[in-house]
Amino acid sequence: MKKLGALLLAAALVMSMTACGGGNKNTGEGTAAPAGESSTDAGTKAGESGGEKTLNVGTINVLGTFMPGSENEVCHWGCYLVYDYLFYYDEDNNPFSDILKEWHYEEDGTTFVMECRDDVYFANGDQMTGDDVLFSIKTLVDRETNQAAYYATVDWDKSYVSEDGFTVYLANTQEFGPGIINMGVVYLLDQSWCEETGFDNIDPWLNAPNGSGPYEVAEYVTDSYVTLKRRDSYWGEFTGADTVKINHYAEDSAMYMALETGEIDLALNIAESDYSRALTDDKIAVMTTHEGENILLALDNNNQYMKDENVRLAIAYGVNWQDVAESARGELAEVPGSIITSVSPYYKDTGVYEYDLEKAKQYMEAAGYVTDGSTVNFTLNMTTVDQAVKTNAATVIQFYLQQLGINLQMNFTDFPTAFSAWLTEGGTDLNFQDSDTGSVCGEPYISLRFFPAELATFPFAAISDETFVTLYKEANYTTDDDVRKEKYAELQQYVHDRAMIIPLYESVDAVAYNPEKIESVSLHSAVSANLRYVILK
Structure with missing residues (x-):
């Protein structure tokens, strides 16, 4: 217990x-x-x-x-x-x-x-x-x-x-x-x-x-x-x-x-x-601080639809992530240029996924789907906790995915119910992901340790891709900082090019005094x- x-x-x-x-x-x-x-x-x-x-x-x-x-x-x-x-x-x-x-x-x-x-x-x-x-x-x-x-x-x-x-x-x-x-x-x-x-x-x-x-x-x-x-x-x-x-x-x-x-x-x-x-x-007076991590959108890379790289790239370019960030954080919204926070010494700017509907449709068509504005190609589900920051962001994502013929069914619930779904294979196809601690200077291990399949607690976040896992290990299991920077740069680019994880917004807090x-x-x-x-x- x-x-x-x-x-x-x-x-x-x-x-x-x-x-x-x-x-x-x-x-x-x-x-x-x-x-x-x-x-x-x-x-x-x-x-x-x-x-x-x-x-x-x-x-x-x-x-x-x-x-x-x-x-x-x-x-x-x-x-x-x-x-x-x-x-x-x-x-x-x-x-x-x-x-x-x-x-x-x-x-x-x-x-x-x-x-x-x-x-x-x-x-x-x-x-x-x-x-x-x-x-x-x-x-x-x-x-x-x-x-x-x-x-x-x-x-x-x-x-x-x-x-x-x-x-x-x-x-x-x-x-x-x-x-x-x-x-x-x-x-x-x-x-x-x-x-x-x-x-x-x-x-x-x-x-x-x-x-x-x-x-x-x-x-x-x-x-x-x-x-x-x-x-x-x-x-x-x-x-x-x-x-x-x-x-x-x-x-x-x-x-x-x-x-x-x-x-x-x-x-x-x-x-x-x-x-x-x-x-x-x-x-x-107010001040803001970066919490040392990014809020990420975990896409189930083992899902029957999203295991196709073209589908993930369609999602990446088919959603206006600035709209998503602002719906969740208002004026505190900062869309990241990587899965790793910008305050990290290992950060590489791989670029923000700029909203491009036509490009997104091309990726969907490459995956064998039609994008005529009326056809529903498939349905994904999201089960998460009923909190405004999540419901707002999820609703915006749902709106944009509809344009690609992707029906996003959302289930906002209490934590125990959501947790049970997260532990279940296929219990949720995508979900918000950040660490339980953050890092004052952006240590990537803190936020990315949830993704390698052998470490992942939740099936929706587990990535078994061999290159991803190898780069992750090479970046962490050495005390040579130059090697860490090199491998983390490769990892960030690899994830970005294949839309394996979507950066949503920098974790920023504000205090007033x-x-x-x-x-x-x-x-x-x-x-x-x-x-x-x-x-x-």
């Missing part, structure tokens, strides 16, 4: 068009915070004036728990404050760590070495050691979380901590380019506290999580708000707000109104309509605002 629960959550996140952190560096030494100084010094600042500083934040997402990898939703925006984490990225997209002094691969490219600082302490006074770092990673696998698949190449039996307790050797069964740096956020956990507390009792993970970060939970009111207070015993230097209060709102409009009235200072992931309003309001109180916002995360990097006036 636990494994199924984790799978259900993973699938829900996969299809919900949300994302979280990642990275892009594979080898060599990284940038660590100097001893006795936290990199967050340059992040959140409460100003030099006296008086307590409070940052009020609004979100429409559930508040969640402070248990990383939980089957319940995780309060990422709060976790970034309560916990430290292995890696994040600076403004130049370089990996950074507050809690590690240095990291590198050994010469064989399979063993990743992390040297820990010896002055990091958890809120209960426990000192961080390499055992805590190794535990923080391994527990994601042991608990069968939705991040477990990211560490499939780790050889846990050969991974160990040095005798002095501060160097971690993470062994892999083979070279793996994305590596731990790129595999999303790994929150630092206190092994002894976790083993004593357990993961079954949720209360401590709501009201008193034991992190090493600058904040601790002061009050948690379910479905209402969570208040975080600066802790005096924080091991590093930090000059953020004294109090951060994260408020939950049931609707986007209510959250945005709270920003307009001054109830909150920062609104996370605002709706497209509110983004448009904010652009014309000089009392509200009060510029009279907040100087600037820097997300440093693809999942939501990392509130460490909100600079107060």
